[in-house]
Amino acid sequence: xxxxxxxxxxxxxxxxxxxxxxxxxxxxxxxxxxxxxxxxxxxxxxxxxxxxxxxxxxxxxxxxxxxxxxxxxxxxxxxxxxxxxxxxxxxxxxxxxxxxxxxxxxxxxxxxxxxxxxxxxxxxxxxxxxxxxxx
Numbered sequence: 001x002x003x004x005x006x007x008x009x010x011x012x013x014x015x016x017x018x019x020x021x022x023x024x025x026x027x028x029x030x031x032x033x034x035x036x037x038x039x040x041x042x043x044x045x046x047x048x049x050x051x052x053x054x055x056x057x058x059x060x061x062x063x064x065x066x067x068x069x070x071x072x073x074x075x076x077x078x079x080x081x082x083x084x085x086x087x088x089x090x091x092x093x094x095x096x097x098x099x100x101x102x103x104x105x106x107x108x109x110x111x112x113x114x115x116x117x118x119x120x121x122x123x124x125x126x127x128x129x130x131x132x133x134x135x
Contacts (some may be wrong), residue, residue, distance in 0.1 A: 001059040004069060008057070013112045017076050019070040019091060021107035022123040023048060026118040027064060036094045040101060047090040051081070061120060069110075078107055079132045086130040108133040 009018050025044050027037060041064075048066055049058060057069035070078060082092040082105055106126025110119050127132040 001057075001067065001118075002116055004057050004059070005119075009069065009110060010040055010112075013110065015072065016072055017074075019073060019075065019107055020110055020119050020123045021068045021070060021078065021082070021105065022120070022127045023066040023068075024104040024124065024127050025064045025066070026102040026104065028101070032082040033094060033097075033099070039094060040092050040099070041074050043092040044090060044101060044103070050087075065122065065124070067123065070101060070107075075109060075132065082107060082130070082132055104128060106133070109135060111135060 023044070025041065027033075027040060033040070041060075045058075045060070045066065048068065050069065052058065052068055053073075055071050057071070059067045059069070085105045089102045092099045092101050104127040106123055106129060108119060108122040108126055116135050122133050122135070
């Protein structure tokens with residue numbers, strides 16, 4: 001993610017709009033699903049990839065966190081996406097079990113003076129609130 005930030009975003013920040021969305025996956029606490037955590041996270045990744053453009057950058061900076069760097073999308077469009085997605089869940093099937101996995105979603109815009117840790121912290125804070133933080 002740092003390489004994308006340094007070599008793409010910083011290079012083109014003044015010619016293209018970049019937004020960062022984060023999805024924090026709320027994994028099931030039931031011990032019977034612990035061996036299947038990676039399968040659940042793969043299902044989450046598949047679900048999320050369907051929401052974004054191929055030109056967006058899809059990353060996983062932490063075990064339960066997915067971060068998508070959106071390229072050239074309007075803030076209003078991303079705010080509407082967050083509103084549609086917050087409080088929802090995605091389906092996941094583990095053997096005979098059908099799970100409904102919840103997540104927290106939020107985002108922020110990226111400015112030329114931003115560092116990756118600052119932007120990621122802002123986006124994670126937005127996810128906890130289910131909102132978009134515009135700076």
